[in-house]
Amino acid sequence: MLLEVKGLCKNFGGLQVIRDLDFCVSEGQLTSVIGPNGAGKTTLFNVISGRFAPSSGKIIFEGKEISGLKPHVISQMGLARSFQITNVFGSLTVMENVLLACQSRLPERISLRKGSATFDGLAEKAEGILRRIGIAQHRDRPARELSHGDQRHLEIAMTLATDPKLLLLDEPTSGMSPAETAQTMDLIEEISRSVTVLLIEHDMHLVMNISHNIVVLDYGTKIAEGPPQEIKNNPEVRRVYLGGL
Amino acid sequence: MSGAQAFEYRTMRAAADYKRYLAVVLLALLVLFPLGAGTVVSEFYVSLLVRIFVFGVVVLGFDILLGYCGMASFGHAMFFGSGAYVAGILFKHVSPSIWLALGASVAACAMLGVLVGYLCIRSRGLYFIFLTFAFAQFFYLFFNSWQFVGAADGMPGIPKPTLGIPLDLGNRTVYYYFSLLFLVLAYVVARHIVRSPLGRALVGIRENEERTEFLGFNVHRCILTAFVISAVYGGVGGCLFTGYQNFVSSSVYHWGLSGEILIMDLLGGMGTLIGPVIGAAFVIYLGDVLSTWMHDTWLMVLGAVYVVFILFSPEGILGLAKRALPSQVFSHVVRGKGAL
Amino acid sequence: MSFEVFVTNLLYGLTIGSALILVASSLSLIFGVMGVVNFAHGSLAMLGAYLAYTLILLKFNFWWALILSPLVVGLLGLLIELFTLRPLYARNPLLQFFLTYGVAMIIANVVLYAWGGDALGIDKPGSLQGPVNILGVYYPKFRLFVFFFSAALALGLWLFITKTTWGVILRAGIHNRELVEAFGINMSRVFTLVFALGSALAAVAGVILGAMRNLNPVMDLDLVIGGLIAVVIGGLGSFRGAVLGALILGLSESFGAQLMPGFSKFTVYIVMVAILLWRPEGLVRGV
Numbered sequence: 001m002l003l004e005v006k007g008l009c010k011n012f013g014g015l016q017v018i019r020d021l022d023f024c025v026s027e028g029q030l031t032s033v034i035g036p037n038g039a040g041k042t043t044l045f046n047v048i049s050g051r052f053a054p055s056s057g058k059i060i061f062e063g064k065e066i067s068g069l070k071p072h073v074i075s076q077m078g079l080a081r082s083f084q085i086t087n088v089f090g091s092l093t094v095m096e097n098v099l100l101a102c103q104s105r106l107p108e109r110i111s112l113r114k115g116s117a118t119f120d121g122l123a124e125k126a127e128g129i130l131r132r133i134g135i136a137q138h139r140d141r142p143a144r145e146l147s148h149g150d151q152r153h154l155e156i157a158m159t160l161a162t163d164p165k166l167l168l169l170d171e172p173t174s175g176m177s178p179a180e181t182a183q184t185m186d187l188i189e190e191i192s193r194s195v196t197v198l199l200i201e202h203d204m205h206l207v208m209n210i211s212h213n214i215v216v217l218d219y220g221t222k223i224a225e226g227p228p229q230e231i232k233n234n235p236e237v238r239r240v241y242l243g244g245l
Numbered sequence: 246m247s248g249a250q251a252f253e254y255r256t257m258r259a260a261a262d263y264k265r266y267l268a269v270v271l272l273a274l275l276v277l278f279p280l281g282a283g284t285v286v287s288e289f290y291v292s293l294l295v296r297i298f299v300f301g302v303v304v305l306g307f308d309i310l311l312g313y314c315g316m317a318s319f320g321h322a323m324f325f326g327s328g329a330y331v332a333g334i335l336f337k338h339v340s341p342s343i344w345l346a347l348g349a350s351v352a353a354c355a356m357l358g359v360l361v362g363y364l365c366i367r368s369r370g371l372y373f374i375f376l377t378f379a380f381a382q383f384f385y386l387f388f389n390s391w392q393f394v395g396a397a398d399g400m401p402g403i404p405k406p407t408l409g410i411p412l413d414l415g416n417r418t419v420y421y422y423f424s425l426l427f428l429v430l431a432y433v434v435a436r437h438i439v440r441s442p443l444g445r446a447l448v449g450i451r452e453n454e455e456r457t458e459f460l461g462f463n464v465h466r467c468i469l470t471a472f473v474i475s476a477v478y479g480g481v482g483g484c485l486f487t488g489y490q491n492f493v494s495s496s497v498y499h500w501g502l503s504g505e506i507l508i509m510d511l512l513g514g515m516g517t518l519i520g521p522v523i524g525a526a527f528v529i530y531l532g533d534v535l536s537t538w539m540h541d542t543w544l545m546v547l548g549a550v551y552v553v554f555i556l557f558s559p560e561g562i563l564g565l566a567k568r569a570l571p572s573q574v575f576s577h578v579v580r581g582k583g584a585l
Numbered sequence: 586m587s588f589e590v591f592v593t594n595l596l597y598g599l600t601i602g603s604a605l606i607l608v609a610s611s612l613s614l615i616f617g618v619m620g621v622v623n624f625a626h627g628s629l630a631m632l633g634a635y636l637a638y639t640l641i642l643l644k645f646n647f648w649w650a651l652i653l654s655p656l657v658v659g660l661l662g663l664l665i666e667l668f669t670l671r672p673l674y675a676r677n678p679l680l681q682f683f684l685t686y687g688v689a690m691i692i693a694n695v696v697l698y699a700w701g702g703d704a705l706g707i708d709k710p711g712s713l714q715g716p717v718n719i720l721g722v723y724y725p726k727f728r729l730f731v732f733f734f735s736a737a738l739a740l741g742l743w744l745f746i747t748k749t750t751w752g753v754i755l756r757a758g759i760h761n762r763e764l765v766e767a768f769g770i771n772m773s774r775v776f777t778l779v780f781a782l783g784s785a786l787a788a789v790a791g792v793i794l795g796a797m798r799n800l801n802p803v804m805d806l807d808l809v810i811g812g813l814i815a816v817v818i819g820g821l822g823s824f825r826g827a828v829l830g831a832l833i834l835g836l837s838e839s840f841g842a843q844l845m846p847g848f849s850k851f852t853v854y855i856v857m858v859a860i861l862l863w864r865p866e867g868l869v870r871g872v
Contacts, residue, residue: 317683372861374679376862379857379858508687539698542698545698548690551683551690555673
């Protein structure tokens with residue numbers, strides 16, 4: 001088990017967004033978390049990645065408890081996270097975005113002593129990632145000039161650049177056209193062959209083909225978990241998504 | 246390489262050479278300047294330039310915090326003043342050695358930077374401004390009433406500093422070269438800092454703090470480091486200031502000075518290192534020219550210039566230069582322009 | 586501390602506090618509606634005081650000065666918002682703050698240039714001179730007037746914000762400007778009017794404070810800092826908080842000067858730092 005979520009609860013004031021959530025992510029698999037809007041999916045990511053501390057319950061990554069740790073510590077442990085609302089460095093070029101992400105893995109990442117020579121080794125790695133994602137032709141453009149779809153891809157590129165063991169992707173296809181969505185899904189599937197992926201989506205159909213395991217949330221609790229075929233036929237899931245039809 | 250690419254490459258190389266020649270010429274002018282004093286140019290300008298060099302050092306450090314890291318401090322006088330008073334007290338009561346004073350100012354401001362920084366760094370934006378302002382006011386009010394340093398009247402009778410070698414630091418021209426040396430040193434170090442991994446992390450923090458943190462950078466530590474660096478630069482400037490003026494009063498802690506440092510950075514061009522030095526030169530020169538017949542009210546003009554720049558060229562003087570000159574020459578220089 | 590001294594300090598604290606109420610509540614109004622922290626607020630108040638001085642010099646009486654000076658300053662506020670703040674709304678709020686600092690600098694030095702550096706005074710109107718007897722303590726009539734007048738104006742402002750349609754529009758606008766504009770309300774114009782109103786109120790505070798104490802070219806800093814601290818204590822965006830903060834500040838200054846003379850200036854900043862570090866949201870929740 002790469003990631004275990006045990007008895008997780010998260011409240012904001014009086015509002016309980018996640019209640020008693022348990023699930024696991026196995027190494028080498030692509031697990032998807034789906035559910036209608038407001039089910040608590042992004043909050044779940046926020047808690048796992050350290051943005052919020054859990055109200056109760058535990059999160060265990062590679063056998064170590066990470067609940068309540070700071071985001072940068074969790075990131076250094078090998079857990080990378082992309083954002084639902086694109087969160088890149090808009091005024092920096094695409095290349096600079098990825099370079100900064102690569103820099104985060106260096107032991108001297110915030111060193112004062114090293115000079116610019118440190119980055120020479122990084123340029124190759126960054127270029128490789130840009131090509132793999134397919135945005136290398138934009139390398140010198142400011143990130144905010146990119147199309148929405150390309151910016152979402154840049155998000156993914158940056159998370160990959162941190163050499164993660166577990167990649168959390170929060171609705172990576174939001175706002176994309178059907179063609180871009182299909183392309184992105186292929187990309188994610190390709191990535192999932194070398195990195196364990198935990199994916200949030202609210203469109204069930206997108207994740208059916210590529211997931212090994214699906215967790216369905218509704219109002220902050222798990223209502224179903226299992227391989228895609230089981231989920232597809234699960235009456236509870238149908239009710240939640242289709243309103244009982 | 247295609248013809249077009251080769252052309253672009255040559256132009257960029259030419260731009261880089263152009264900048265290098267300009268820097269050398271400027272430096273040569275500054276070095277030769279005092280030799281013409283008294284004959285070609287008046288002595289008054291030597292004194293003016295020393296003040297520009299001193300504040301240039303201060304604003305360089307400040308720019309690392311504001312221009313590169315994006316944190317606006319409204320209490321920087323706290324560090325300038327501390328450097329100034331440490332130097333004054335040491336010169337008068339311990340030893341006139343400039344090296345002792347510099348070392349002590351650096352140490353004091355580093356410690357102060359860590360203490361105050363640790364408390365303030367948790368806040369952002371307006372709250373950070375208010376906090377740094379309040380801390381600076383503590384210093385101002387305290388030194389304004391501390392009899393040991395002369396309270397509001399200041400501490401007179403500070404001896405001229407000594408170098409420890411047979412060169413009279415009390416001589417205006419010698420002090421000119423001394424402070425110019427420090428400015429160049431300060432600039433070289435600052436340039437190294439902004440090109441280092443920390444420097445790039447700071448830019449990331451400025452552009453998108455949350456993303457930088459989630460990429461795995463310890464944002465808190467980065468900002469604190471930048472804060473301490475800016476504090477040390479401020480302290481060095483303050484020390485050099487007292488060494489030149491041979492006098493120090495609570496005006497070195499005044500909030501107006503914090504504001505002026507901010508204005509210098511913005512007017513010159515935040516996030517460019519050269520910009521703030523230009524900004525310092527501009528503000529100090531303008532102040533000298535105008536205050537002869539306007540006295541304190543020259544600040545009215547400074548305020549107006551400042552407002553005009555905020556509205557029409559928030560990238561400062563360098564930003565204007567960038568727009569006026571061919572793109573390749575300044576595109577790299579104005580790279581680190583702030584999120585403002 | 587004897588009872589008389591206590592009452593005197595209490596009254597004085599409330600008086601300072603109430604003069605600050607006008608500054609703090611108008612500052613809070615501008616911030617609450619426009620999201621702008623107006624560093625020029627103290628300078629506008631100061632300008633109001635100096636204009637009243639000149640008006641009185643020109644043989645207007647106190648009450649006319651109290652009306653005309655804020656009108657002029659309000660007009661100035663309108664122009665300031667129109668030409669300097671409006672272009673910056675889409676940008677970083679820090680830039681707006683820097684701008685108001687520049688404007689403050691300009692106004693403060695114009696005052697210095699035009700009226701000189703000596704302290705000046707505004708004569709209180711005849712009907713309000715002299716003391717009145719409260720609980721065995723003689724207290725200047727004018728200071729009582731300041732208290733009741735400021736309280737009344739602040740109450741009026743409070744009612745305006747909470748009970749009228751205009752007030753609702755103002756409060757809604759800060760949360761969702763586009764939605765309010767979709768109803769056909771021109772928010773830019775609202776912002777201009779709010780800033781003008783806030784400036785005028787600051788000027789009223791300046792006139793009153795000028796009459797109560799004196800006029801000097803550095804009074805703007807104390808006013809804007811006092812106003813800002815009051816707003817921060819109460820909570821940025823909370824109107825009641827600004828009023829509470831102003832009273833707390835007034836009382837702490839009054840009792841502080843009595844109990845720890847020489848330290849009273851410090852207490853203001855100590856309070857500011859304490860609030861900012863431990864409870865930056867302020868003491869009051871809500872409007």
